[in-house]
């Protein structure tokens with residue numbers, strides 16, 4: 001396990017470098033002069049030249065790339081054109097909002113999806129199996145924004161049970177410490193606010209969880225069906241082991257590799273900022289942050305936003321890779 | 335109460351069918367046999383004759399649906415377990431009746447260590463045993479089945495072991511709770527010849543040491559000759575001959591058994607070509623009238639196609655008109 005982890009970590013380096021290079025290249029391939037964007041089209045050529053120089057834009061691309069790399073490594077993500085604030089500090093609250101929501105949504109998806117998949121496979125062709133798989137089919141094909149609007153209409157407007165917008169009530173705002181509100185409210189001992197934060201998360205996290213739940217359930221079912229047929233499951237039965245135990249311990253661990261793969265992919269997608277869901281629920285996450293930046297042509301923000309999302313993708317995949325090695329002893333030898 | 339001479343396991347008129355889209359497939363069509371304490375009973379027959387279905391029926395592990403016991407009884411120590419509750423069967427499995435399978439390469443769980451799998455088997459039927467004790471017993475068991483480096487082996491995964499070693503682990507798991515009956519479903523078929531012999535020797539040794547009765551399922555009469563006291567010959571879901579191994583080898587009564595004996599390599603010295611029985615096993619349920627072996631039998635008579643022979647005889651029984659008519663005449667010419 002140690003060598004496997006070290007190998008994985010070393011393999012991260014070229015991936016991360018490649019990632020920064022691609023993000024750098026994309027931004028530079030976009031036509032238009034950043035100096036002109038900053039100064040406005042009426043700026044004098046002299047001012048543009050000076051700004052170009054001070055931004056380092058007159059240097060060759062590799063010099064620019066290395067200074068960009070140096071900035072990233074020192075935690076400098078540049079400055080927003082729109083707000084003139086450093087992006088690194090500006091983006092965190094948004095990122096935290098997205099992480100918190102994605103985390104809750106993925107917990108729901110994993111718990112519901114895996115259990116539904118397991119029971120469907122265990123009781124194959126039962127009423128439960130058919131119902132679960134029809135629901136899963138609906139889940140993957142239903143547009144999330146539509147589900148979100150439906151939830152708001154039903155649970156907020158008609159029934160009035162749950163708030164439909166934002167992370168907290170405007171008149172009872174959370175004092176951010178880490179910007180992960182569930183943690184912040186607990187740190188401050190504000191259980192009333194903790195409950196309020198949860199109530200705000202219910203609708204968006206369910207909307208966000210539908211597709212991952214459905215995909216995880218289907219993958220779990222097919223993977224489990226395969227495993228339950230195998231000889232070692234028969235061996236476990238011949239030992240006199242209980243079926244519940246066989247299914248949840250022996251079969252699940254064997255079936256877990258493909259399930260973990262889809263969990264990783266779906267987590268990456270959610271963390272990338274679900275713009276539609278965030279817009280509908282007024283959730284101030286990265287999706288919304290980048291969306292605004294695009295409207296203002298705030299290039300530095302767009303660039304750093306993409307970089308951070310890509311970074312999260314890579315890290316999620318890295319963790320999934322490590323978990324593979326932890327689950328399946330044969331993987332280390334390949 | 336159980337008497338000394340009573341069998342540990344007794345199968346009476348067992349019928350097991352599979353209910354498929356094409357209707358009922360009678361895989362086992364009413365068989366009777368018994369195993370006494372400490373005995374090694376062989377069950378032989380070609381592929382598809384119902385050997386595995388018989389053993390899975392005994393264990394209560396038929397894939398269900400589509401499999402179902404549709405008739406007969408299975409007595410374990412005098413108690414009918416053919417329709418016993420799952421909770422009752424769980425207490426028997428592994429503890430009283432253990433089983434090892436044909437495929438050592440895939441019968442162990444690839445993502446758990448040998449130790450986890452062996453210790454689980456012990457713990458399941460010995461809930462109160464302390465952890466240290468369970469570990470000691472695991473090491474002891476691995477040594478007993480002839481595995482070296484027992485302590486390290488506990489921490490290794492199945493893929494680090496050879497097929498023969500894995501089958502030894504399977505045997506260790508099966509023997510972990512000192513079962514009264516061990517069902518071995520072709521335990522050596524997938525192994526090299528030399529490893530095969532070692533595994534068979536090991537099973538004979540364990541049988542002598544522990545007095546565990548063994549049901550040795552195989553399609554190789556050579557294995558039966560080496561291990562068993564009595565043998566049951568199955569053909570198309572029915573028993574066609576049954577008796578002491580010596581009698582059956584020296585005086586086979588059924589033409590099918592005769593064919594099986596002739597197809598053993600080496601038993602009668604070198605042969606130019608190995609003898610094979612012509613034709614193949616009929617699909618279960620495809621023959622409804624007369625002797626099931628009639629389409630392949632060299633001695634077939636008219637009445638064989640009309641009437642169905644019964645299993646008859648004393649200690650050495652057979653299901654063939656040749657013997658019911660002509661007394662003790664041998665088939666071999």
Ligand SMILES: Nc1ncnc2c1ncn2[C@@H]1O[C@H](COP(=O)(O)OP(=O)(O)OP(=O)(O)O)[C@@H](O)[C@H]1O
Nearest residue numbers: 352359361380381382383384385386387388397400
């Ligand atoms: N899951 C199943 N579904 C339908 N029919 C089955 C199933 N399993 C077994 N059968 C039927 O039962 C018959 C007996 O199968 P069984 O596995 O007992 O043969 P066997 O004697 O163990 O053969 P082998 O030497 O190949 O292991 C087969 O011919 C097959 O038609």
Ligand code: SF4
Nearest residue numbers: 625628631638654655
């Ligand atoms: S009963 Fe007839 S067909 Fe059947 S084995 Fe005997 S001789 Fe052959």
Ligand SMILES: [Mg+2]
Nearest residue numbers: 385386387519
């Ligand atoms: Mg078989």
